[in-house]
Amino acid sequence: MKRPETLLVMGCDTMRSQFGASELARLRTVAAVGEPLVTDELGSRAARARLAEVEVLITSWGCPPLDEDVLNAAPRLRAVLHAAGSVRGHVGEAVFDRGIVVTTAAGVNAEPVARYTVAAVLWAFKKVPFLAQDARRFRDDWAYRDRRGELSGRDRTVVIVGFSRVGRRVVTLLRALHDGPILVVDPFAEPAEVIAAGAEPAGLAAALPRADVLSLHAPALPETRRLIGDAALAALRPGATLINTARGPLVDTAALERACVSGRIDAILDVTDPEPLPRSSPLYDLPNVVLTPHVAGSMGAETRSMADAALTELERYAAGLPPLSPITLQSLAIQA
Secondary structure, three states: OOOOOOEEEHHHHHHHHHHHHHHHHHHHHOOOOOOEEEOOOOHHHHHHHHHHOOOEEEEEEOOOOOOOOHHHHHOOOOOOEEEOOEEEEEEEHHHHHHHOOOEOOOHHHHHHHHHHHHHHHHHHHOOHHHHHHHHOOOOOOHOOOOOHHOOOOOOEEEEEEOOOOOHHHHHHHOEEEEOOOOOEEEOOOOHHHHHHHEEEOOOHHHHHHHHOOEEEEOOOOOOOOEOOHHHHHHOOOOOOOEOOOOOOHOHHHHHHHHHHHHHOOOOEEEEOOOOOOOOOOHHHHHOOOOOOOOOOOOHHOOOOOOOHHHHHHHHHHHHHOOOOEEOOOHHHHOOO
């Protein structure tokens, strides 16, 4: 088995988080590595000397764009193996034009996002995050408990927008825990696959009025920007909960602020537009809104699972085997 010359391209903090002793040992077993082993820039003399030799880049957060200038400096480059989720920030059409193999660890990253989402859905059924905030204000008795409507998951409808890696995993995990309807909105999903997963295909307009929980898992594309705005929020049932663990621009922030200030809907937001929200946003102070700082995806030691996925792709590449999670220019057009 050949040992392809390989360079890690990512932030130094990212490298320390994702590549511990075991990952580095695995890397050195399958690949030839030089100095520098890792870089977060591709313009210096040292970086260009490495680029001239490398066959494989293992990329992650902090990788600069692989533009024409970089690609011209890397004539032997054959594969870009991403140890994180979206490759949009550094891989463009020029990479695919050169026939370079591109892979992603997004499937691995989908697991913690899906688990966060399912936990949020189950807590939303009983309004747990919002009752917890109420408890800080109403300390004399539990009368506030009855102000949040019926605290039950029975017969509640969950609408999943985006049958992505995360969306599919959410359906699978939720189906094992929830007997109520699960609707999937995704114009690119095969209806048979949605049904096989235990959900019901639906259009957005038909799904929104049925939603007790609306969970977003679509990519940020021009077509999906502000997909959830005033009209969509008005179509939701009163008391519905919006969960966004996907991309902030899917939601019109001003419209969401209006809907949440009115008290008509609740929200659990791990992503926002912009990130972070301006200090003046009313969402910070509302008892029916939970904000977390983009933590649903892989964090800390979890990120090493994505490094393992990239190393598996490297091993397969070195052995002449096809990639497990390839990205093409066509698939990139509809993925995060």
